[in-house]
Amino acid sequence: MMHVRRPVLEVQGLSVTFAGETVGAFGKRPKPFRALDEIDLTLNNGEALGLIGESGSGKTTLGKAIVGLVPLSAGTITLEAGDAAADRRGRARKVQMVFQDPYASLHPRQTIGQTLAEPLRIHKAVPADAIDHMVAQLLERVGLMPHHALRYPQHFSGGQRQRIAIARAIAIEPSMIIADEPVSALDVSVQAQILNLLDDLRRERNMAMLFISHDLSVVRHLCQRIAVMYLGRLVEVAPANALTRRPAHPYTTALLSAVPRVHAGNAPVHKPIVLAGDIPSHAAIPSGCPFHTRCWLYDKKGKPAQCRNARPPLAQHEDGRQSACFFPKEAASA
Ligand SMILES: Nc1ncnc2c1ncn2[C@@H]1O[C@H](COP(=O)(O)OP(=O)(O)O)[C@@H](O)[C@H]1O
Ligand SMILES: [Mg+2]
Structure with missing residues (x-):
């Protein structure tokens, strides 16, 4: 079947500010910090975009902002271009999120059938007398049995x-799924099954998928494009192949260097790049390029003043790549 490519998600200049935490009993007043800073991102129908970055870089916050669980402090999020419906219910119908922890995401006192019937009823997705049938179909589609509808999550x-959380997410046929580390809490033996299920559903239903992970090796197998986040900013967005063969940001190069090589010649880096120091706190983001304090390329190039003084924008390069580095061509030359 031929599918026409159209944007399902457009994020422009998205920023999210959190209040910050008070430290100690007589702590100073909490300082607000920017968990996301001017994110621009587009996703087409049927496309899987991987979002990677260290813990605390803002991946979950971006997912939650898109589904409407976190208020924006600036910017716009448009789901399905041309459709102006921005209310919570309209948005929920278009984008659904699958969370990392399947133990916390299902209501313990609701049967699986009730859990799956709820979105169908709220969104009037099917006539009331067809809900049970639809629930059975959903369970079968995710590899469970119709009689499981009568059981509770603890079983x-x-x-x-x-699988149940995924069934709930696809129940109302969203145009986009956000999967936030969907297998990180699962046994290794079942991780591949869940990833394959998500991938099959994306193809079958031509859904867009934002696939959040800290695992670059998973993301590069599942996703056509990859976005790399550092301290609440996108530092590189590129086709998965281009990004893994020839990264255009030194942070991406460092992440790639930590991934065991599957095929010889696939990754440009031969030994792991150990980044200096810890990831800076959001409350003390370095001036200039936020990555320069840990950047191997900055050191190698003799610490250019430009990197300390100006923030590189996420600029468009050849073959559809975007990177926020003043030296994108040297970024692969670790
Ligand atoms: N509701 C919240 N209130 C205050 N700070 C938050 C909240 N949610 C996340 N944060 C902070 O925002 C930053 C980004 O968090 P998160 O999006 O969870 O990162 P990731 O998913 O990449 O690990 C972290 O510093 C985190 O502590
Ligand atoms: Mg997270």
């Missing part, structure tokens, strides 16, 4: 619960 394993 299921982590992998099965994640």
Whole structure:
């Protein structure tokens, strides 16, 4: 079947500010910090975009902002271009999120059938007398049995619960799914099954998928494009192949260097790049390029003043790549 490519998600200049935490009993007043800073991102129908970055870089916050669980402090999020419906219900119908922890995401006192019937009823997705049938179909589609509808979450394993969460997410046929580390809490033995299920559903239903992970090796197999986040900013967005063969940001190069090589010649880096120091706190983001304090390329180039003084924008390069580095061509030359 031929599918026409159209944008399902357009994010422009998105920023999210959090209040910050008070430290100690007589702590100073909490200082607000920017968890996301001027994110621009587009996603087409049927496309899988991987979002990677260290813990705390803002990946979950971006997912939650897109589904409407976190208020924006600036910017716009447009789901399905041309459709102006921005209310919570309209948005929920277009984008659904699958969370990392399948133990926390299902209501313990609701049967699986009730959990799956709820979105169908709220969104009037099917006539009332067809809900049971639809629930059975959903369970079968995710590899469970129709009679499981009568059971409670505690009867299921982590992998099965994640299947149920996925069934709930696809129940109302969203145009986009956000999967936030969907297998990180699961046994290694079932991780591949869940990833394959998500990938099959994306193809079958031509859904867009934002696939959040800290695992670059998973993301590069599942996603056509990859976005790399550092301290609440996108530092590189590129086709998966281009990004893994020839990264255009030194942070991406460092992440790639930590991934064991599957095929010889696939990754440009031969030994792991150990980044200096810890990831800076959001409350003390370095001036200039936020990555320069840990950047191997900055050191190698003799610490150019430009990197200390100006923030590189996420600029468009050849073959559809975007990177926020003043030296994108040298970024692969570790
Ligand atoms: N509701 C919140 N209130 C205050 N700070 C938050 C909140 N949610 C996340 N943060 C902070 O925002 C930053 C980004 O968090 P998160 O999006 O969870 O990162 P990631 O998913 O990449 O690990 C972290 O410093 C985190 O502590
Ligand atoms: Mg997270």
